[in-house]
Amino acid sequence: MNTEINISKACEKANHVCDKSQYKEASILEKIKLTIHLAFCRACRNYSKNNKKLSVTIEKAKVDCMHKDEKDALKENLTQAIKEHQN
Amino acid sequence: MPKHLIDPNKWIDLYSDYLFNYTISRVNDRDLSKDLVQDTFFAGLKSMKNFKGEASERTWLISILKRKIIDYYRKINSNKGKAEVRMSYNSDVETEGDWLEERVADPFDKNAESVIENEELGDAIYSCLDKLPAKQATIFKMKTIEGIDTETICNELNITASNLWVIIHRARTTMASCMEKNWF
Numbered sequence A: 001m002n003t004e005i006n007i008s009k010a011c012e013k014a015n016h017v018c019d020k021s022q023y024k025e026a027s028i029l030e031k032i033k034l035t036i037h038l039a040f041c042r043a044c045r046n047y048s049k050n051n052k053k054l055s056v057t058i059e060k061a062k063v064d065c066m067h068k069d070e071k072d073a074l075k076e077n078l079t080q081a082i083k084e085h086q087n
Numbered sequence B: 001m002p003k004h005l006i007d008p009n010k011w012i013d014l015y016s017d018y019l020f021n022y023t024i025s026r027v028n029d030r031d032l033s034k035d036l037v038q039d040t041f042f043a044g045l046k047s048m049k050n051f052k053g054e055a056s057e058r059t060w061l062i063s064i065l066k067r068k069i070i071d072y073y074r075k076i077n078s079n080k081g082k083a084e085v086r087m088s089y090n091s092d093v094e095t096e097g098d099w100l101e102e103r104v105a106d107p108f109d110k111n112a113e114s115v116i117e118n119e120e121l122g123d124a125i126y127s128c129l130d131k132l133p134a135k136q137a138t139i140f141k142m143k144t145i146e147g148i149d150t151e152t153i154c155n156e157l158n159i160t161a162s163n164l165w166v167i168i169h170r171a172r173t174t175m176a177s178c179m180e181k182n183w184f
Helices: A002-022 A028-040 A042-061 A068-086 B008-027 B030-046 B057-082 B112-129 B134-145 B150-157 B161-182
Strands: none
Touching: A002 A028, A002 A042, A002 B161, A028 A042, A042 B112, A042 B134, A042 B161, A068 B008, A068 B030, B008 B030, B008 B057, B008 B112, B030 B057, B112 B134, B112 B161, B134 B150, B134 B161, B150 B161
């Protein structure tokens, strides 16, 4: 029972480091620990693989979105237009 | 009774990112994309009473945006037509009178196919993002697409870092399985 909890905790931690490393925010020590964990945990290996694939895909697609200030400016214009439209 | 109702007050929160990405992947200019998206919303507002509610709001807005993009290309093309120049740098008989464009080699890393694929990929990513809960989508977009660092997001949205990572983790899991189904 106790070991089971330990295992799921370890996986949770590994996944967290994996998420962080997608944004280059994991430390070297964390990455080493992750590599060791991945060596014997297939579930986490799967997760890591898919996670990395997602990162690569999003990078490749060069998706873009509006920044907050741009959205706010647009909102202001549209609210103004809506008001005029209703009158 | 129409199936879909229209509410312009929510347009920006719901559709602006999707429309913006759709535009920028096709016209490649940030300011111009912003203008086109704004024009689309204005045009939508004006013709709101023509909205029959058969398609979803988003489909309807996209169809307006498509017209706007086509109009834009038409406009720049008619300008270009006035300034057509034939040039011949070399006196090679074989290539004489050829268009200048024909002499320029195609860039080897980018062809029409990959551009189209990229457009579709961007659309696929956004339709997966649509399936996320609003909060997850916002945070995922800020972190992954805009690349804002953790601390700034936490301060702005008033959440803790561990909270943020849990949300990111959930968003990534959903996104990965959605992309798996629709793209790979």
